[in-house]
Amino acid sequence: MSTTENMLPFIPFTRPHFNQETIDAVAEVLRSGWVTSGPKLAEFEATLSEYFGGRPVRCFANGTATMKIALQVADIGPGDEVITTPISWVATSNVILGVGATPVFVDIDPITRNIDLDQVAAAITPKTRAIMPVYLAGLPVDMDRLYALAKQHKLRVIEDAAQAFGSQWQGQKIGSIGDLVSFSFQANKNLSTVEGGCLVLNNIDEAKLAEKFRLQGLTRQGIDGMDVDVLGGKDNLTDVNAVIGLHQLKQLPVFQTRRAALARQYFDVIRSELKSAGLDDLKLELPVENFTDSNWHMFQIVLPLDQLNAERAQVMTELKDMGIGTGVHYPIITGFTLYKKLGYKTESTPIAQRIGRSILTLPLFPGMADEDIGRIASALVGILKKHRKN
Template sequence: MTQSSVPFLPFVRPEIDEATIAGVADVLRSGWITTGPQNQQFEAELSTYCGGRPVRTFNSGTATLEIGLRIAGVGPGDEVITTPASWVATSNVIIETGAMPVFVDIDPRTRNIDLNLLEQAITPRTKALMPVYLSGLPVDMDHLYRIARNHKLRVIEDAAQAFGSSWKGTRIGQLGDIVSFSFHANKNLTSIEGGALVLNSEDEALLAQKYRLQGITRTGFDGMDCDVLGGKYNLTDVAARVGLGQLPHIERFTAQRRKLAQAYFAGLADGAAVKLGLGLPLADFDNSNWHMFQITLPLEHLTLTRAAFMEALKAHGIGSGVHYPAIHLFSLYRARGFAEGMFPHAERFGASTVTLPLFTQMTEADVMRVCRAINEICEQHGK
């Protein structure tokens, strides 16, 4: 089967309904297109979704992480413990605050930070923990917060991929310390670009608002003060309206993603790829929102590289992605003393992972098509 004979299947495609598109048009016609009433409503509905906790929106999930760190008091000389298996924004924002990222290797089973290794990395300079919920799978929250309490550390949950996920029946965002969501176009809930912080108090929410817009506080018609160094991170009403249109569908989105993930497990089980050693994610259908479905290639048993494997998928009309190369091997981090061999599980994962198509408009037939292509490629190129 060639790419020209079938429709191309991208690895992600957002689902935005006609009511949302019409709603965006209404916002554009209203004349109020930057932060305004749509954003206020979006924050209120997100707060309800997160159990009534204060929520403030931002223009990206990167901004939410940086502001979350600042609200937690992280600054120059501090250390923040995180994982090298994430988008580089996770650690870049730590450096932006003047602090130093301290990496802990991943558990190869969950692909999340190995909590059993985390305490070994805590020093007197550790100020906060920043776990990442890769592909929407949360870490063991009980274990995480037990460590945080024992060492009196703040937690900024990088839940960028975990909107709609849960822990033991409780939504991510309803429990814990500071929680950061992303609403980028590839996320389970999108506002095109955007993010949100779930906070612990109205005081933290007010501080988030200050950081979001130049540190300004307004009183009355003409009163204005600036008492913290803020930036320009506000979410537009156009983006907020997209998010509002997405929110009522999140449970359906999550259910469909879980159904498709189950189809991947069924379609790959006992196939040529798995027999060669292809790695599958943890089959968690209680907590994960299945933001992504990531395989790891058995490159030692294949005659092609990862790039060639992805090119072969493309020839079948199938898109794919890489999420993520190990952060500590980027030049910026090598210059800070990180090197190969420090975090072998994250390095192996980063060098062999491939993200397969997974989005709500897909069908189980689409999944089977991907599985057949993977098995065919592995049969052709297996050693």
């Protein structure tokens, strides 16, 4: 176990939780002899479908595959444009490139840090086929405005809801409404299958097509026949992963309640620490304080770098030295070498450029203790005070 100098335990920015019941269920699957896609996957997909109000759901090996296959189901490919955000995990835009389409990056809203819907309309061209919003840290965009815009311009919507399992829009679960909705079940997500993801689809025909894409384009014909009529890959989820997901889904309400409680403490304690330190005028940006729609997948702040004599890396290093792990979610996609070579420029989206340089993810996971929030907030504010410009 990593420790600080005073022997306090290290707090990672996230940690998955698997109870003994889950571990026992995994062992049972392993003993069954059927460990790849089978009865537990079918049960998981059926349970997810029920969770999303009866919509068809298909699971995949990871959240990247879900987005790729969503694009394929929507028949998006070479010559098409997909509007998305530059503040996301790079998989969001990589899958667009992967099907031969072109990502069109629109700047973000400085408050929600999601794609700015006011700027989306101006980015639409005759080549635009879809909008791919990302629900950063689990906070959805304005779904009413998003779908009104899509309907007006006859566009598909592929929701990158990788971080938004359990989030809502006006009382409706993300995934229970909308077009194609992609979720990730990677290890740090609110519901984890270790690796995996699911895609919520509109009808059984789309679901059958998604099944083909996830397993080499295969269609079985009778007991000994098969055919391949589309180009698929190998993106199926195993029964081992699926049984973990089934047990995580049972625990989700408890996980969600705990995340929301920890987030509330963050707001209260950080503000109190700033006031006590005489830093009321410090422009530290906190998340949107919305406990109705967000699932509190992450608690992210934006550092006031123009008021500090330190860059983000210095703040992260000092927090680590004090036994506190942090993350960066995310650097701006257009700053990566691949995207620079393709002609993208970070200055084309100035708000995303600033936030990508200064956003910081603080620890947030159900297994945290209440006192961890005070320790983190105190350490953070102490570092900000130390590096505050005079």
